[in-house]
Amino acid sequence: MPNKKVFSLFFLIFNVAVFAQKKIKTDFKYKVTYSLQYTLDSTQLDSGKSEYMVLFLGDDFSSFSSRAKLFKNSVVVKGNTASTSNESITAFPAVILKNPKENYLAYTLQIVDDYFYYEQPSNLFDWKIHDEIKDIKGYAAQKATTTYSGRDYIAWFTTDIPISDGPFKFNGLPGLIIEISDTQNHYSFTLYAFEKLEPPVSFTINLKQYVLTTKEKLLEVQYRYRQDPFTYANNPNVKITPEVHQAYIKAFTEMLEKENNPIEKD
Amino acid sequence: MKKTKFLVLLVLLMFGLKGFSQNKITGTVKDTAGNILAGAVVTIKSEHSNAILSYGTADIDGHFSVAISTDALNLVISVLHLGYKTFDKKITNTSQNISITLEESIEALKEVVVTSYNIEKKGDTLSYSVSAFKDQKDRTIADVLKKMPGIEVLSNGQILYMGNAIEKYYIEGMDLLEGRYNLANDNISADDVSKVQILENHQPIKVLDSLVFSDKTSLNIKLKNNVSVTGSAEIGGGFSPVLFKTNITPLVFTKRSQALVSYQYNNTGNDLSRSNNDFSTSDNLTTGFDAVRKNILSLRQLSQPPFLGARWLDNNDHLANINYLYRIKNATDLKINLSYLNGSRMDHGSRNTTYITQNDTINYGENIDNILFLNSLNSKFTIERNQSKSYLLNTFVANTFWDSQRGTIINDNLDVSQQLSNPYLLLTNKLKIIKPIGKQLITFDSSSGYTDTEQELTVLPGQFEEILNDGQDYESNRQGTRLSTFFTENTVGFTKKLGAFTISPKAGLAYKHQKLTSDLQKTFDGNQTQIDGDYQNDLQLANPNLFITNHLNFKKDRWTIVLKSPLYLRYFKTDHKISSQQQTLRRLNFEPDLTITKKLSPYWEASVRGNIENRYGEIDNLFDGYMLKNYLSLVRYNSTLGEQTNYASSLSIKYRNALKALFATATFGLTKNENNLLYNSSIADNGSLIIESIERDNEVTAQSVNFNVSKYFSKTKTTLTLNSRFSFSERPQIVNGTFGSFKSTDQRYDVDVKSEIAKWFGIGASSRLTVARLQSTNDQFSAIKNLESSIATFFYLSDHQFLNIDAEHYYNNIGTSKNNNYFLNFSYQFTVNKYNLDTKIAWNNVLNTKNYISAFNGQFFSSENFYKLRPSQFLITFKFSL
Structure with missing residues (x-):
């Protein structure tokens, strides 16, 4: 009997390594920068916020995140030149990996020292193409519309950049999406820059080291962390007085209550 | 498809x-x-x-x-x-x-190149803006910091960010107080601060910026005005007896200079000698010389209770602080930090000790009354030039202590009075220079210092009449001793990153010279005489060291490997002037320390560590003439230099499932210490003890297992933590001439529950059971069981009111003796907005429990301690901003 237990323990430890093959390796050849205008608090619609978002394009995979995430990476920025500042703060901490050829999308999120992800097919969008064409930063862009997760979107894509990708989870048009906004203008991505990376930047991610979960579960964990990071971190060396802890939870709960307008409504 | x-x-x-x-x-x-x-x-x-x-x-x-x-x-x-x-x-x-x-094409896509980024309007930068966090009852910046995401302020004032100690606490980019930042943190008025900047991955040394990655975090306090006068004051009183506390701390900041002056007093059990706590995370010396003050002679003291000083520490403390920083051109800061402490402490209680020898069991009781006087002046002068091309830091420290203690011991047979004076002087100078040489940045470190202590212990009447006075009673003993130490350490090194490897080699030279003298006098029939021969010491220890170390760090994928590989060439020379004994020793030691960590899966992580370390005897356990270290102990080490080799290994497995909020750790540890010396303890019937060291190779082994599990229940907002530890150790010991092997087995179990049940109510409960068993080849000692339980409740009555009720129970059982201690405490805080005043009312030790009783086992004794506590006391404190 004890042998069985030992075996199952070992099985538990190594099972992920045995079954999952999730090592992604690619060279990023282009970098797209979008400017994102967003409104997290629907009760204060004029309190528009903005952030730069970055889409890296490789042959197989693309990676989309806030530009702030780049400052978190010690390899990109060393010392205290940038990672110290406001610039590394983001309202969008997730990194979205897409491989439209394989109809694969992975939404990854780091919370303290835990790494999570959930998977989706990448063809989430039912695009309708319109005849309208306009010039955006020198690219000929054509209009397309879709409905996704409670919002209607108007997108502009260009075949001048023949890559079927875009900001956030958006993809599936015959060219890069260089502008997309919901009809209420709560979330609006516009192209800020498109640059070739010379030499290409190699990128590796090992999803074996990430906890595979569902979107619902991940939102729940993220909420639990943001409401009470103290309890979440579970660091025995960290002490806090209960009075302060309570004040702390209160402040975070109020902050989270104001974030009533996420990009994905369901 | x-x-x-x-x-x-x-x-x-x-x-x-x-x-x-x-x-x-x-x-x-x-x-x-x-x-x-x-x-x-x-x-x-x-x-x-x-x-x-x-x-x-x-x-x-x-x-x-x-x-x-x-x-x-x-x-x-x-x-x-x-x-x-x-x-x-x-x-x-x-x-x-x-x-x-x-067909392939080399035609490039049209690019849109970024020239500059506009300022982003981000979400509430909650972690920076003080106003977002400050509410009316927050008085000082510490109150606000405590609430910021990721920041914790420990009860001793140390600030953690994401669980790790912060590196620097800047005010407007200047580091006035270094590691003693709690002085500023506790006193800068929150109203004067505009922003708190969290500097993640902060490299404070400019020349290393973008070259040496730092994982440390620092804080910068941005003030609202260029010239600020801020600070806080606190005043409080209570009974009984009459309690009083005060704290006045004004601070002045200008663009070029900063000053903090502070005066504090209390007799309410807040130990001000600790408010000088230095939380610097600076690196230690390689050869490990610590300038920590050592008491060679001492009074017999009681073991202190494990809870807050406000319930037991009978003190009277004054502390004054002056800190001044001036920034001259060339990014150079000059700093002076001075602090003066004057205080006294009373220690009252009793101790029952049972000595177990081969043939006998000796019971010995003591009623202990001590008074300790503290008197010290600490000063520090710093010059720091932090430029992008080079870095220079020089720190000179002069600390002087004029401490003294006196006490009495009373039992059925005797009434002993003791007096000790233990002044201490410490002078150190540290110099650090970082300069580029060729393409490489080279770091030079030089640290030198001198310490001196001349201690004197008087015991009245004399306790060792058999040994010291042919069996006749005599009036007193006076033990004098002086220890002086000179040390210096100089190193040169650099850090280089090669792919996944980081190497930091360093070479150095260290030298330490110590001199110890002592003499013992007795007074018999009014005549004071010096006891010659075996009761005098005059010895020197010289210890040069040469070393080369390397710190190698490998990080790739799921592996992290850290290997420290120091190689020491050590030389020791001892010279006993009185016994004419001399010894020289040369050792070449390789002391590797290897840690390998592998992340097995997102949930599991395993790590192994193994290390070898050598330790050598210090001069204060090398003297071969007897010294009266306290009124009951005559000690000498008439043998060679102690040599110890430690082997340690451990394996730990961690499980972390954040989805289920379930965490677990198991750690197994094995250690073995090889020693060349054994200690012989001879116990006389009056409890007096003679300790001598004997050359005999021996080893001490220990094994331990630790388990920790914690789970958070979202529905009830409750965290449950379970901990247990089992350890087993075996060591040889000679007691009264008989060689024996002592085995000790310890078990510890902890249960802890914390819950924020409702917005207005929180509760925490914890319990710890320890069972300690000691066993020798010949004897079985009675096991000691300790059970500590506490329950704390918190009522958040409104935004301005907070009530806290604590109850504790301490139980211990040794042999047939069973002790129970009960405690109850209230504290109530409220803020009066009208007068901008915080008021705190505390009622400590409501049940008026008289003593705290603790018990523990030593190798040849077991002991019960009764520590006299502060009585039931009521204290009201007002705090306001300057």
């Missing part, structure tokens, strides 16, 4: 509803070499428009399929792929299959 079918279906669905004739264009896309071009975009336009009508993408096999629902007669098919020339062809509007070959 399924995906393609789905896609086709999708496309069909999209365009199938329009009612036009449905034509389908299919085909494959390849390059000129015949390779499949997956991901190629296929678009269909009408002949006369640039607008795309429909589109598709080549799948992994290069196949595409585009459905067309237009009545146009002629169409244009375009096939696009990055790095290839776009293929355009005019086709008729009929279903057809086309094979397409794309």
Whole structure:
């Protein structure tokens, strides 16, 4: 009997390594920068916020995140030149990996020292193409519309950049999406820059080291962390007085209550 | 294949509803070499428009399929792929299959290059803006900091960010107080601060910026005004007896200079000698000389209770602080930090000790009354030049202590009074220079110092009449001793990153010289005489060291390997002037320390560590003439230099499932210490003890297992933590001339529950059971059981009111003796906004429990301690900003 237990323990430890093959390796050849205008608090619609978002394009995979995430990476920025500042703060901490050829999308999120992800097919969008064409930063862009997760979107894509990708989870048009906004203008991505990376930047991610979960579960964990990071971190060396802890939870709960307008409504 | 079918279906669905004739264009896309071009975009336009009508993408096999629902007669098919020339062809509007070959192209895509980024308007930067966190009852910046995400302020004032100690606490970019930042943190008024900047990955040394990555975090306090006068004051009183506390701390900040002056007093049990706590995270010396003050002679003291000083520490403390920083040109800071402490402490209680010897069990009781006087002046002078080309830091420290103690011991047979004076002087100078030499940054470190202590212990009447006075009673003993130490350590090193490896080699030279003298006098029939021979010491220890160390760090994928590999060439020379004993010793030691960590999966992590370390005797356990270390102990070490080799290894396995909020750790540890010396303890019937060291190779082994599990229950907002530890150790010991092996087995179990049940109510409960067993070859000691339980409740009555009720129970059981201690405490805080005043009312030790009783086992004794506590006391404190 004890042998069985030992075996199952070992099985538990190594099972992920045995079954999952999730090592992604690619060279990023282009970098797209979008400017994102967003409104997290629907009760204060004029309190528009903005952030730069970055889409890296490789042959197989693309990676989309806030530009702030780049400052978190010690390899990109060393010392205290940038990672110290406001610039590394983001309202969008997730990194979205897409491989439209394989109809694969992975939404990854780091919370303290835990790494999570959930998977989706990448063809989430039912695009309708319109005849309208306009010039955006020198690219000929054509209009397309879709409905996704409670919002209607108007997108502009260009075949001048023949890559079927875009900001956030958006993809599936015959060219890069260089502008997309919901009809209420709560979330609006516009192209800020498109640059070739010379030499290409190699990128590796090992999803074996990430906890595979569902979107619902991940939102729940993220909420639990943001409401009470103290309890979440579970660091025995960290002490806090209960009075302060309570004040702390209160402040975070109020902050989270104001974030009533996420990009994905369901 | 399924995906393609789905896609086709999708496309069909999209365009199938329009009612036009449905034509389908299919085909494959390849390059000129015949390779499949997956991901190629296929678009269909009408002949006369640039607008795309429909589109598709080549799948992994290069196949595409585009459905067309237009009545146009002629169409244009375009096939696009990055790095290839776009293929355009005019086709008729009929279903057809086309094979397409794309030619490679070197034509670059049109770029839009960024020149600059506009300022982002981000979400509430909650972690920075003080106003976002400050509410009316927050008085000082510490109150606000405590609430900021990721920041914790420990009860001793140390600040943690994400669980790790912060590196620097800047005020307007200047480091006035270094590690003693709690002085500023506790006193800067929150109203004067505009922002708190969290500097993650902060490298404070500019020359290392962008070269040496730092994982440390620092804080910068931004003030509202260029010139600020801020600070806080606190005043409080209570009974009984009369309690009083005060704290006045004004601070002045200008662009060029900063000053903090502070005066504090209390007799309420707040130990001000600790408010000088230095939380610097600076690196230690390689050879490990610590300038920590050592008491060679001492009074017998009681073990202190494990809870807050306000319930037991009978003190009277004054502390004054002056800190001044001036920034001159060339990014150079000059700093002076001075602090003066004057205090006294009372220690009252009793101790029952049972000594177990081969033939006998000796019980010995003591009623202990001590008073300790503290008197010290600490000063520090710093010059720091932090430029982008080079770095220089020089710190000179002079600390002087004029401490003294006196006490009495009373039991059935005796009434002993003791007096001790133990002044201490410490002078150190540390210099650090970082300079680029060629392409490499070289770090020079030089640290030198001198310490001196001349201690004197008087015991009245004399206790060792058998040994010291032919069995006749005598009036007193006076033990004098002086220890002086000079040390210096100089190193040079650098850090280099090579791929996944980081290496930091360092070479150095250290030298330590110590001198110890002592003499013992007795007074018999009014005559004071010096006791000669075995009761005098005059010895010196010289210890030069040469060393080369390397710190290697490897991090890749799931592996982290850290290897420290120091190589020491050590030389020791001891010279006993009185016994004319001399010894020289040369040792070459390799002391590797290896840690390997592997992340097995997202949930599991395993790490192993192994290390070897050598330790050598210090001069204060090398003297061969007897010293009266306290009124009961005569000690000498008439042997060679102690040599110890420690082997340690551990294995730990961690489980962390954040989804389920379940965490667990198991750690197994094995240690072995090889020693060349054993200690012989002879216990006389009056409890007096003679300790001598004897040369005899021996080893001490220990094994331990630790388990920790914690789980958070979201529904009830409750965290449950379980901990247990089992340890077993075996060590040889000589007691009264008999060699024995002592085995000790310890068990510890902890349960802890914390819950924030409602917005207005929280509760925490914890319990710890320890069982300690000691066993020798001949004897079985009675096991000691300790059970500590506490429950704390918190009522958040309103935003301005907070009530806290604590109850504790301490139980211990040794042999037939069972002790119970009960405690109850209240504290109530409220803020009066009108007068900008915080008021705190505390009632400590409501049940008026008199003593705290603790018990523990030593190798040849077991002991019970009764510590006299502060009585039931009531204290009211007002705090306001200056």
